[in-house]
Amino acid sequence: MTDRPRPKNCTQYGNIEDRMRMFETFHKLKTLPNTWTVLRIDGRCFSTYTQKYAKPFDLCFHENMCLAAMRTAENLDAVLAYVQSDEVSILLPKTGTAIFDGEVEKLVSVSASLMSANFTALSKDIVSFDSRVISLPSWKNVVDYFIWRHNDALRNSLYTHAYWALRASGESQRAATKQLLGQPRSGQNEILFRLGINFNDVPDWTKRGSMVVSTSYFKDGFNPLTKQAVKVQRKELRIYHEIPTRSQYNNLITAIADKGCVTAEEVATWASVDRQEEEHLPSRVEWKVNHIPTQKGRN
Numbered sequence: 001m002t003d004r005p006r007p008k009n010c011t012q013y014g015n016i017e018d019r020m021r022m023f024e025t026f027h028k029l030k031t032l033p034n035t036w037t038v039l040r041i042d043g044r045c046f047s048t049y050t051q052k053y054a055k056p057f058d059l060c061f062h063e064n065m066c067l068a069a070m071r072t073a074e075n076l077d078a079v080l081a082y083v084q085s086d087e088v089s090i091l092l093p094k095t096g097t098a099i100f101d102g103e104v105e106k107l108v109s110v111s112a113s114l115m116s117a118n119f120t121a122l123s124k125d126i127v128s129f130d131s132r133v134i135s136l137p138s139w140k141n142v143v144d145y146f147i148w149r150h151n152d153a154l155r156n157s158l159y160t161h162a163y164w165a166l167r168a169s170g171e172s173q174r175a176a177t178k179q180l181l182g183q184p185r186s187g188q189n190e191i192l193f194r195l196g197i198n199f200n201d202v203p204d205w206t207k208r209g210s211m212v213v214s215t216s217y218f219k220d221g222f223n224p225l226t227k228q229a230v231k232v233q234r235k236e237l238r239i240y241h242e243i244p245t246r247s248q249y250n251n252l253i254t255a256i257a258d259k260g261c262v263t264a265e266e267v268a269t270w271a272s273v274d275r276q277e278e279e280h281l282p283s284r285v286e287w288k289v290n291h292i293p294t295q296k297g298r299n
Contacts, residue, residue: 028103029104029105030103030104034094034137036091036135036137036141036142037107038090038091038133038136038142038145039078039089039134040087040134041090041111041112041115041130043087043119043128046127050086056165057157057203057205062206064122065083066083066212066239066241067118068119069083070239072090072111072115073237076110076111078090078092078214079093079256079260079261080146080211080213081212081237082146083209084150084153084209085156085209087149108132109131112129112131115129139254139258142254143250146249150208153208157207158189158199161206162183162188163177165191165195165197168195204243205241208243212238212239214236215235215237215262215263216233216262217233217234217236217263217264219232220232
């Protein structure tokens with residue numbers, strides 16, 4: 001028995017594509033016009049995954065996060081990425097030059113898959129990230145957003161250092177958590193100081209994270225028309241483990257939101273660059289808190 005041919009203009013079949021596309025509810029959703037877009041990408045179930053890493057912070061894990069963030073930012077034509085813990089905030093150029101014409105579904109799915117693939121390739125562990133889109137209407141909102149994430153990094157770092165310092169001193173998970181419950185920042189600092197640790201002396205990247213910044217620089221070139229050596233300007237994403245503070249931090253975010261990059265000369269005023277090659281990740285940080293291995297019955 002053969003199938004009957006479909007009538008050319010039959011409503012039952014003729015508009016099925018149109019009817020099905022009606023259910024793609026979010027496909028045409030785009031970022032707000034004339035805004036800056038931030039993609040915040042978070043590790044999925046990383047509280048479980050990171051149990052195998054050194055505590056309170058693992059240098060190898062952080063460097064993998066930074067390099068994965070840089071590769072992701074490069075693919076998205078981003079101008080800035082801020083890395084703290086298992087979170088990356090990526091700033092795209094102002095709407096009008098953004099990729100995918102600002103389509104939210106593509107921005108979310110592609111950024112999450114890129115970060116997942118890049119980190120998996122570096123760590124040799126299969127992991128996944130989720131992503132969300134934030135539309136910011138002014139450069140001041142951009143500055144405020146990155147101040148917020150920076151402050152969040154500081155708050156989490158202080159607590160984490162205090163918690164693992166207590167664990168290193170022999171406290172159980174329950175006892176350490178109880179001691180820190182309701183403690184203000186001054187109280188957490190006091191606990192660290194009592195255990196012989198000055199929070200000001202711990203590695204900067206463990207407190208404040210790292211940045212991937214679009215940086216312009218000059219290099220030697222050659223003009224084939226005039227047959228003369230010339231200086232040419234280029235831009236590349238660079239990883240910085242030392243980031244500016246206070247007003248310099250605000251100025252950095254403002255400059256990137258405005259110009260899309262900073263100059264190497266501007267960077268020299270607040271940071272020493274650590275341009276990490278993909279095949280080599282140098283270690284420049286010494287731990288201040290002992291590694292506490294995760295063990296059953298330790299709690």
